[in-house]
Amino acid sequence: MSKVLLSGNEAAARGAFEAGVRVCSAYPGTPSTEIFEELPKYRDALYCEWAPNEKVALEVAYGASIAGVRSLCAMKHVGLNVAADPLFTAAYNGVTGGFVIVTADDPSMHSSQNEQDNRHYARAARLPMIEPSDSQECLDFMKAAYELSERFDVPVLFRTTTRIAHSKSLVEEGERTEHAPIPYVRNGKKYIAAPANAMRNHPKLEKIMAEVQEYGNECPLNRLELKGRKIGVITASIAYQYAKDAFPADTSFLKLGLTYPLPMKLISEFAAKVEKLYVVEELDGFMEDQIKAAGIDCVGKELLGNIYELNPQLVRQRVFGEQAETVDVGVRAVSRPPALCPGCPHRGFFYTMAKHKDFVVAGDIGCYTLGGTPPLNALDSVVCMGAGFTVAMGMAKAFKQAGIEKKVFGVMGDSTFFHSGMTGAAEIIYNDGDVIPVVLDNSITGMTGHQDNPGSGFNLEGEIAEKLKIEDILTAYGYQKVIIVDPQDLAAMEQAVQDAIAFEGHAAIIVRRPCLLIKRIKHDIGKCAVDRSVCIGCKKCLSVGCPAIMIKDGRAEIDRAQCVGCTVCAQVCPMRAISREGGESK
Amino acid sequence: MKQNVSALLVGVGGQGAILTAKVLVNGLVKAGYDVKMSEVHGMSQRGGSVSTQVHWGEKVNSPVIGPGAADIIVAFEKMEAVRYSNFLKPGGVAVINDYEIASSTVAAGLEQYPDGCLEAMQDHFTCHVLKAGEIARSLGNERCMNIVLFGSMVRALHMDDIDWETVVAETVPPKFRELNVAAFRAGYNAVGGQA
Numbered sequence: 217m218s219k220v221l222l223s224g225n226e227a228a229a230r231g232a233f234e235a236g237v238r239v240c241s242a243y244p245g246t247p248s249t250e251i252f253e254e255l256p257k258y259r260d261a262l263y264c265e266w267a268p269n270e271k272v273a274l275e276v277a278y279g280a281s282i283a284g285v286r287s288l289c290a291m292k293h294v295g296l297n298v299a300a301d302p303l304f305t306a307a308y309n310g311v312t313g314g315f316v317i318v319t320a321d322d323p324s325m326h327s328s329q330n331e332q333d334n335r336h337y338a339r340a341a342r343l344p345m346i347e348p349s350d351s352q353e354c355l356d357f358m359k360a361a362y363e364l365s366e367r368f369d370v371p372v373l374f375r376t377t378t379r380i381a382h383s384k385s386l387v388e389e390g391e392r393t394e395h396a397p398i399p400y401v402r403n404g405k406k407y408i409a410a411p412a413n414a415m416r417n418h419p420k421l422e423k424i425m426a427e428v429q430e431y432g433n434e435c436p437l438n439r440l441e442l443k444g445r446k447i448g449v450i451t452a453s454i455a456y457q458y459a460k461d462a463f464p465a466d467t468s469f470l471k472l473g474l475t476y477p478l479p480m481k482l483i484s485e486f487a488a489k490v491e492k493l494y495v496v497e498e499l500d501g502f503m504e505d506q507i508k509a510a511g512i513d514c515v516g517k518e519l520l521g522n523i524y525e526l527n528p529q530l531v532r533q534r535v536f537g538e539q540a541e542t543v544d545v546g547v548r549a550v551s552r553p554p555a556l557c558p559g560c561p562h563r564g565f566f567y568t569m570a571k572h573k574d575f576v577v578a579g580d581i582g583c584y585t586l587g588g589t590p591p592l593n594a595l596d597s598v599v600c601m602g603a604g605f606t607v608a609m610g611m612a613k614a615f616k617q618a619g620i621e622k623k624v625f626g627v628m629g630d631s632t633f634f635h636s637g638m639t640g641a642a643e644i645i646y647n648d649g650d651v652i653p654v655v656l657d658n659s660i661t662g663m664t665g666h667q668d669n670p671g672s673g674f675n676l677e678g679e680i681a682e683k684l685k686i687e688d689i690l691t692a693y694g695y696q697k698v699i700i701v702d703p704q705d706l707a708a709m710e711q712a713v714q715d716a717i718a719f720e721g722h723a724a725i726i727v728r729r730p731c732l733l734i735k736r737i738k739h740d741i742g743k744c745a746v747d748r749s750v751c752i753g754c755k756k757c758l759s760v761g762c763p764a765i766m767i768k769d770g771r772a773e774i775d776r777a778q779c780v781g782c783t784v785c786a787q788v789c790p791m792r793a794i795s796r797e798g799g800e801s802k
Numbered sequence: 803m804k805q806n807v808s809a810l811l812v813g814v815g816g817q818g819a820i821l822t823a824k825v826l827v828n829g830l831v832k833a834g835y836d837v838k839m840s841e842v843h844g845m846s847q848r849g850g851s852v853s854t855q856v857h858w859g860e861k862v863n864s865p866v867i868g869p870g871a872a873d874i875i876v877a878f879e880k881m882e883a884v885r886y887s888n889f890l891k892p893g894g895v896a897v898i899n900d901y902e903i904a905s906s907t908v909a910a911g912l913e914q915y916p917d918g919c920l921e922a923m924q925d926h927f928t929c930h931v932l933k934a935g936e937i938a939r940s941l942g943n944e945r946c947m948n949i950v951l952f953g954s955m956v957r958a959l960h961m962d963d964i965d966w967e968t969v970v971a972e973t974v975p976p977k978f979r980e981l982n983v984a985a986f987r988a989g990y991n992a993v994g995g996q997a
Contacts, residue, residue, distance in 0.1 A: 529868030540870030
């Protein structure tokens with residue numbers, strides 16, 4: 217059979233399909249998103265959805281497992297923090313249909329707010345954990361994960377990292393095996409997590425994990441590659457590939473796929489066979505600490521460190537002191553940070569916030585995190601999904617306690633509002649916060665690459681779905697004034713902010729304009745141009761932070777290839793030197 | 803056995819590096835190589851500096867490399883060539899688009915776009931410099947600049963054992979087939995083979 221080049225995410229989706237999965241729920245998050253973007257391909261065989269957040273996704277998938285079918289949920293590493301509550305209890309209760317939770321970690325924070333090592337969740341919640349090291353293993357190990365889950369009556373954590381999820385390698389695909397739904401029988405002792413049942417379920421789980429540990433010593437996911445006796449390496453996940461390149465050819469490997477619980481018998485046997493034992497793993501010394509605790513001498517983190525991702529050259533350098541030869545060309549590239557796209561609807565809002573240096577703006581996770589970058593610099597904080605409203609609330613209460621007069625805004629996007637912003641909106645009303653919540657509604661989940669959400673009007677399969685109205689929700693919560701404004705009209709945007717501030721009761725703002733990258737909407741695209749005879753080179757237009765505007769020979773210039781004609785720069789130009797071609801200015 | 807080859811395609815988000823990598827890997831897979839490629843999605847795509855790595859040979863382990871390990875860099879923008887130059891092995895090959903995109907910090911006047919990017923690269927590596935933007939425009943569409951560069955890369959690496967024109971035609975959307983095959987040819991002819 218011919219092989220195809222698949223990303224780890226594509227292969228994991230294929231593996232779930234082949235494993236006979238029936239119900240799948242996820243919230244998008246880099247680097248996990250593409251698993252679920254693949255699944256609609258298999259819609260004749262399974263149900264898949266975008267959930268409002270990761271906790272919902274895990275619960276939906278777990279419900280399907282309880283009801284007797286194989287189920288899948290997926291999220292980025294920080295998403296598992298959101299879903300941790302049901303995770304720990306699902307471990308106690310166990311499963312009926314096989315249940316796999318994908319956590320996609322992001323060492324080096326390519327697109328994340330931290331690089332937490334989610335392997336600790338397996339240990340903390342007592343879950344078997346499987347870690348693939350390439351795309352073929354993503355497919356094969358996914359199928360094995362379902363077998364393991366059903367055999368031992370326990371959910372399985374499937375952990376990837378950015379370089380597993382987003383790297384492509386050759387994969388041989390198989391066929392789907394159907395698994396008939398297990399007939400449903402109510403089983404309260406197993407599934408009602410009341411104290412009396414939990415008292416029974418905890419020791420049951422410990423016993424299961426002891427059995428899984430025993431199984432790990434013979435499990436085919438754990439593989440011995442015995443060569444020389446001089447050096448042995450215990451490794452897993454992407455670190456295996458790095459170590460294969462970095463260590464000498466006669467190195468022996470114990471390559472683990474089932475990484476929690478660790479197969480201690482296998483490990484001690486391997487350790488006895490080699491003179492020097494290394495543990496090569498990214499981020500924390502998760503395996504190393506347990507191996508050392510078992511009294512086995514090994515070397516790892518003291519050389520490799522626990523910060524950022526590794527690569528073969530880095531492993532070679534840190535373990536053997538062999539630095540790769542590089543060339544310094546003598547010229548330095550300047551920074552090229554990501555920026556809001558030309559025509560991005562967030563620009564008008566953040567420009568307005570930036571004008572008022574005394575405003576305090578608590579931000580959130582999404583494209584609009586870029587509102588905190590120069591030249592806009594219009595954010596005070598970004599913590600996690602949903603924290604925009606609630607961190608703003610705490611700050612407002614603190615300012616009040618301290619007797620400081622501050623206008624405080626909490627800001628998040630539409631998808632984030634549905635994810636975990638609604639509770640914050642309720643908090644502001646319930647506890648009477650002096651905060652203006654702002655929803656930047658661009659009708660899509662932008663940063664992760666355009667996934668639908670409860671407010672977009674479409675579901676994962678691209679079908680028309682019920683469209684939840686943010687203004688109706690805010691009104692129902694008790695916001696007496698909900699202002700809806702188009703951020704591309706800067707005067708209206710400013711007025712909306714002033715009206716919200718002046719309002720006596722609770723006001724909220726919905727900043728509404730669809731993301732220009734949404735393909736199914738027809739956008740009003742045009743071009744702006746600078747009249748160089750009018751431009752005085754004051755650089756005011758640069759303050760909107762648009763990648764399409766620059767100063768050339770002392771005058772503003774607009775890159776026609778990038779400009780989409782949003783006119784935000786034209787509206788800030790004091791000389792009216794910028795205009796949209798064809799005369800239209802909004 | 804021939805050594806594995808590591809290539810870095812670098813540029814600015816939106817320049818088409820990912821499609822170029824797709825053409826490359828499609829050809830390599832067809833030719834029977836073991837191939838791994840790595841790209842980064844998400845925040846870094848919003849106009850930031852982007853890099854895609856492709857590695858091929860008889861057996862490839864890591865999908866990523868560190869500094870000093872790339873055989874070739876294809877830079878879609880000249881400052882990006884400099885940014886990733888430490889990834890090139892001493893004596894490595896660079897295919898560089900003589901094309902400048904100001905970063906947001908340069909556009910805002912906070913930083914100065916560096917002078918002498920091309921010369922600095924040429925002083926240290928075997929370089930093939932071309933104006934892929936102009937070539938693409940002369941073919942009628944600036945957006946095929948990426949395939950122009952790809953043609954130059956194929957020439958620079960002597961990868962003539964693969965029928966790349968067919969691979970290009972099979973990989974790009976049907977309505978851009980002729981344009982991209984022409985772009986590939988133009989890029990191939992724009993540089994001399996490696997000395």
